[in-house]
Amino acid sequence: MSEVDMAVIKPEMMKSYIWLQTADGSIQQVEQEVAMFCPMICHEIIQKGMGSSKNYAISLPQRVNPSMLSLILDYCRFHQVPGRSNKERKSFDEKFIRMDTKRLCELTSAADSLQLKPLVDLTSRALARIIEGKTPEEIREIFHLPDDLTEEEKLEPLKNSTDDPRIRLLNRLYARKRKELKEREKLKNVETEEERVDDRSVEDLLSFINGGNGDAKGIKAPKSKKKNRRRKDHQKNASADESIESPEKGSNDLDFLCLGAEVDDKLQPHSGETSKLLNMEDETFSPKVEFEDGDIDDEIDPALKEKIDREVEDFARRLNSDWPERMQEILSLGQESRPVNGNGSLRRYASMLTFPSLLKVSPCSSAAEDVLFA
Amino acid sequence: MVDSPCPDLISDLPQIIIESILTWLPIREAVRTSVLSSKWRYRWTTITHLVFDEKCATLCNDRALVEDKLIKFITRALLLHEGPIHKFQLCTSYLESCADIDQWILFLSRKDIKELILELGESEWFRIPSCLFNCKKLIRLELFRCELDPPPTFKGFLCLKSLSLYQVFVASDATESLISSCPLLESLSLSYSDSLTLNIRAPNLKYLFLEGEFKDICIESSPLLITISVAMYMTEDIFEHMEQGSGCNFNKFLGGVPLLEKLTGRIYFTKYLSIGDDPGRIPLTYCHLKIIELYQVSFEDMKEVFVLLRLITNSPNLKELRISGSSNALAAREATDLDFWENECYSHCVFERLKVVKMTEISGVPHEMEFIKFLLENSPVLEMVSIACSFVMEERLSMLVELVRFRRASPRAEIVFIQP
Numbered sequence: 001m002s003e004v005d006m007a008v009i010k011p012e013m014m015k016s017y018i019w020l021q022t023a024d025g026s027i028q029q030v031e032q033e034v035a036m037f038c039p040m041i042c043h044e045i046i047q048k049g050m051g052s053s054k055n056y057a058i059s060l061p062q063r064v065n066p067s068m069l070s071l072i073l074d075y076c077r078f079h080q081v082p083g084r085s086n087k088e089r090k091s092f093d094e095k096f097i098r099m100d101t102k103r104l105c106e107l108t109s110a111a112d113s114l115q116l117k118p119l120v121d122l123t124s125r126a127l128a129r130i131i132e133g134k135t136p137e138e139i140r141e142i143f144h145l146p147d148d149l150t151e152e153e154k155l156e157p158l159k160n161s162t163d164d165p166r167i168r169l170l171n172r173l174y175a176r177k178r179k180e181l182k183e184r185e186k187l188k189n190v191e192t193e194e195e196r197v198d199d200r201s202v203e204d205l206l207s208f209i210n211g212g213n214g215d216a217k218g219i220k221a222p223k224s225k226k227k228n229r230r231r232k233d234h235q236k237n238a239s240a241d242e243s244i245e246s247p248e249k250g251s252n253d254l255d256f257l258c259l260g261a262e263v264d265d266k267l268q269p270h271s272g273e274t275s276k277l278l279n280m281e282d283e284t285f286s287p288k289v290e291f292e293d294g295d296i297d298d299e300i301d302p303a304l305k306e307k308i309d310r311e312v313e314d315f316a317r318r319l320n321s322d323w324p325e326r327m328q329e330i331l332s333l334g335q336e337s338r339p340v341n342g343n344g345s346l347r348r349y350a351s352m353l354t355f356p357s358l359l360k361v362s363p364c365s366s367a368a369e370d371v372l373f374a
Numbered sequence: 375m376v377d378s379p380c381p382d383l384i385s386d387l388p389q390i391i392i393e394s395i396l397t398w399l400p401i402r403e404a405v406r407t408s409v410l411s412s413k414w415r416y417r418w419t420t421i422t423h424l425v426f427d428e429k430c431a432t433l434c435n436d437r438a439l440v441e442d443k444l445i446k447f448i449t450r451a452l453l454l455h456e457g458p459i460h461k462f463q464l465c466t467s468y469l470e471s472c473a474d475i476d477q478w479i480l481f482l483s484r485k486d487i488k489e490l491i492l493e494l495g496e497s498e499w500f501r502i503p504s505c506l507f508n509c510k511k512l513i514r515l516e517l518f519r520c521e522l523d524p525p526p527t528f529k530g531f532l533c534l535k536s537l538s539l540y541q542v543f544v545a546s547d548a549t550e551s552l553i554s555s556c557p558l559l560e561s562l563s564l565s566y567s568d569s570l571t572l573n574i575r576a577p578n579l580k581y582l583f584l585e586g587e588f589k590d591i592c593i594e595s596s597p598l599l600i601t602i603s604v605a606m607y608m609t610e611d612i613f614e615h616m617e618q619g620s621g622c623n624f625n626k627f628l629g630g631v632p633l634l635e636k637l638t639g640r641i642y643f644t645k646y647l648s649i650g651d652d653p654g655r656i657p658l659t660y661c662h663l664k665i666i667e668l669y670q671v672s673f674e675d676m677k678e679v680f681v682l683l684r685l686i687t688n689s690p691n692l693k694e695l696r697i698s699g700s701s702n703a704l705a706a707r708e709a710t711d712l713d714f715w716e717n718e719c720y721s722h723c724v725f726e727r728l729k730v731v732k733m734t735e736i737s738g739v740p741h742e743m744e745f746i747k748f749l750l751e752n753s754p755v756l757e758m759v760s761i762a763c764s765f766v767m768e769e770r771l772s773m774l775v776e777l778v779r780f781r782r783a784s785p786r787a788e789i790v791f792i793q794p
Contacts, residue, residue: 105383108391124391127384128398136409144380145411 018051021059022066030073037076038114061113068110071103075119097126101142104130150181385413389420397423402430405451422460424451428468437468445474452481461489470495476503483508488533493518499543507531517542524548530555538563538583546571569612588646589615592626599631600662605640613649622650624681634660637685638667648677656688663689664727670700673741676711682745687723695728695749698735699742699764715744724783728753735764738773747780756784762792 016032020041035051036042044050044058051058060069078084078092097104104123111119131139140147384392396404396418404418431443444466462482469475471494482490483505490512494500500520507528515531516538523544531537534556540563544552553562554575562576565585572591574582579596585605589612593599616623624647628634639647666685672678686692731749736742750759761777763770777789 102383105387109387112388112391120391120394124394125398128395131395131407132399132403136406139407139410143384144382145385145414146382148412149409149415 018045019054019057020051020069021057022064022069023060023062024065026066027054027057028066028069031077034073034076034080037080038072038116040114040116061110063106063113064110065106068106071107072110072114072116072119076116079118093122097122101127101130105143382413385411389417392417393421396421400429401425401451402447416456419454419456422458423463424455424459424461425463426451426466427464428466431468440468444468445472448478449474452478459485459487461491462487463489463491465491465493467495470498471500475500476505479503480505486511488512489514491516492520494520516540522548522552524552528555530557532557534559536561539565539567541566543568550575587612590626593628593630595630597630597632599634601636601638602631602634603636603638603640604643606642606646608642608645616646616649622652623647624650624684625656626650628685629656629658632658632660633662635662636665636667637663638665640669642670644668644671644678644681645675647681648675652680656684658688660685660689661691664691664693665696666692666694667696669696669698670735671697673699673739673745676714676741679741679745686725691727692725693727694730694732696732696734697745698733699737699739700735712740712744715748723752725749725753725756727755729755729757731756731759733760734762736761737764738769738776743773743776746777750780750782750784750787752783753787754783756782756787758788758790760790760792 017029018032018035018041019027020030020035021027032045032051036045040061041051041058050056064072075096078096079089099107104126108120108123108127111123130142134142139145384395396407399407401424404421407414407418408416426444426448428440428444430447431440433440448464459482462478464475464478475492475494479490480503487509488511490506490509491514492500492502493516496519502517502520502522504523504525507524510532512531512534514536515534516536518540519542521543522539530552535558537553537556537559538561539549542564549564549567549570550573553559556576558578559576560578561581561583562574562579563583564570564572565583567584567586567588569587569589570591571589574591574593574596576596578598580598580600582593582596582599582601583603584591587607587609627647628637663685666689668682668685671682682697686695728749731746731753733742733746746759746761750756763773774791777791
């Protein structure tokens with residue numbers, strides 16, 4: 001066998017070649033100096049003496065499939081040549097990363113498994129550039145991310161950091177929606193507890209607040225505890241309990257980072273009549289209920305709830321006078337439909353709450369998280 | 375939930391890649407990824423590089439509002455962050471000295487911070503809280519416009535490799551002890567210092583950048599220096615102080631740097647080197663020195679010309695020379711001492727490796743012309759000499775005529791005359 005190998009190598013004695021095997025079993029011969037550019041392969045050759053013959057081919061990590069390998073070798077072949085100018089290298093790199101996102105992700109992963117740091121940097125930078133400036137919806141679409149955060153998580157109230165009355169009102173609206181969501185969820189829970197969508201994310205938040213370390217570990221640990229507590233809740237038959245409130249606070253913190261700065265800016269320039277009106281409303285209202293932290297008192301007293309409803313409707317009516325038609329539609333839809341069950345209405349609620357885009361019509365405004373980043 | 379036909383492309387990449395991607399993003403966008411999906415909820419919280427600037431808050435005309443938002447954003451980001459923070463950078467003119475920043479630094483000092491960069495607004499200098507000196511793992515420290523006062527208990531940054539202080543107020547002796555208490559220091563930048571007297575003792579120092587007024591600089595024990603770049607301003611007072619001083623500035627500054635590869639001097643640096651006793655023949659040969667850049671050399675001052683000659687004749691491997699003149703043309707025109715160019719001492723000096731000479735701000739005064747002639751005559755592999763005049767001179771033609779006559783040791787030497 002080794003003789004056969006020699007025969008193969010002989011015509012190319014000038015350069016030394018090594019053997020590489022990808023996870024699908026295919027074996028190929030590669031110029032050693034090129035392959036050595038990958039620290040992982042270099043290590044195999046020097047430390048373990050692998051790759052010298054077909055029988056001792058270096059088996060590459062799972063993540064390196066043949067097409068990725070040939071890409072990576074192209075990269076190495078160019079960059080292992082000494083004396084290239086930075087400009088040359090840069091323009092090569094720029095062309096090199098021109099590929100579809102899927103391949104780019106695969107390449108990043110493959111380069112990482114070969115410990116090829118410069119290529120990991122190059123590709124992850126390219127991925128960052130893809131993400132930068134996009135809305136969450138666009139990002140989800142590009143990378144096929146599941147939209148698995150609950151509406152509630154996305155609708156976590158805005159921190160009223162600047163004392164803007166409009167934000168308070170917004171929070172009040174959110175509060176109502178959250179409450180409704182919760183009620184519906186409760187209904188759902190009675191039917192099938194397993195179907196709870198936000199179970200995990202609440203756990204996330206809990207572990208986050210309790211200082212759980214690390215995402216994966218932190219999430220799993222308190223899960224059972226939470227389940228127990230939930231059962232207790234059912235026994236007590238209590239409505240939204242205090243324990244849910246604390247996760248909300250935590251997530252407020254998180255979301256404030258994404259929301260606060262942007263949303264209140266969005267609202268800032270619109271200080272016209274509306275704002276004044278809101279202000280007046282606000283004064284009559286705020287002493288009774290504290291919405292400062294965006295915390296929602298779920299045991300809101302019925303009289304007050306009615307008042308909120310009235311105000312919200314009032315507010316909507318007034319705003320309708322100068323809002324675009326589409327928005328009016330959305331709003332009135334929200335006002336009318338009191339959802340009983342089902343996921344379909346969730347979406348509608350989300351769109352109803354697209355507040356900043358209502359105040360200032362932004363091109364993308366269908367999903368709730370646009371509130372965050374519009 | 376609807377099952378997507380295409381699998382998630384990115385979420386299951388190793389955390390190290392995700393962090394790398396998030397690190398490339400501006401931090402506000404990195405934080406934003408927390409609403410993408412449940413897998414991304416807390417991905418950003420473990421990135422180890424946190425870089426903040428005013429882009430973290432949407433700008434508006436109300437400075438106080440932006441400041442408030444920035445502070446809140448940073449405080450919350452730090453609160454939510456998990457694990458070690460290796461780099462913290464805050465560059466914004468919207469923030470000034472405030473208790474929050476002190477608290478952030480305290481927080482960072484407990485997070486094994488390795489790189490700290492702080493550049494705040496200009497109107498008020500920021501006093502660095504003493505907890506900074508507890509950041510034992512610091513590798514890189516970069517501070518702008520602040521006041522630094524190491525506490526008496528400070529024992530040094532044992533890991534620090536790079537120290538940059540721009541317009542930082544530190545007492546002279548404190549600067550010296552700060553430098554010498556960082557045994558691994560490789561790179562040192564000091565700028566806009568005020569009449570500093572400095573003895574640099576840094577055994578591992580490789581890169582030195584100085585800018586400002588210095589009363590006295592001595593590179594005492596930094597034998598590994600590779601690059602030195604100095605822009606030196608000088609007031610009359612300092613100049614007089616120096617003239618009266620003893621010793622030789624050239625030796626104090628360049629007497630102990632045998633590994634030097636690149637030397638850049640601006641403004642009064644050449645003048646500074648020329649002050650003091652004549653060192654005579656310097657014992658040191660700069661075998662590694664390949665690039666010399668000296669700007670604003672006064673060719674009418676023979677002592678400065680000597681500095682220049684002393685440097686280049688002791689650098690056998692010099693490849694590139696960039697000189698700019700700042701001659702007082704009238705004074706320089708009536709040059710005396712022209713004989714010395716014929717002097718034995720320099721006549722058999724050959725620049726074996728010199729390829730590129732770039733002269734700017736040249737006014738064609740005798741010593742400049744003699745210098746160019748000297749270089750052309752003694753540089754056998756010279757490829758290019760570019761000469762840029764400082765202004766439109768009537769004598770330009772005669773200068774050209776003179777230039778053309780100079781003998782060239784290198785047949786390949788090209789003279790590029792750049793018109794102003």
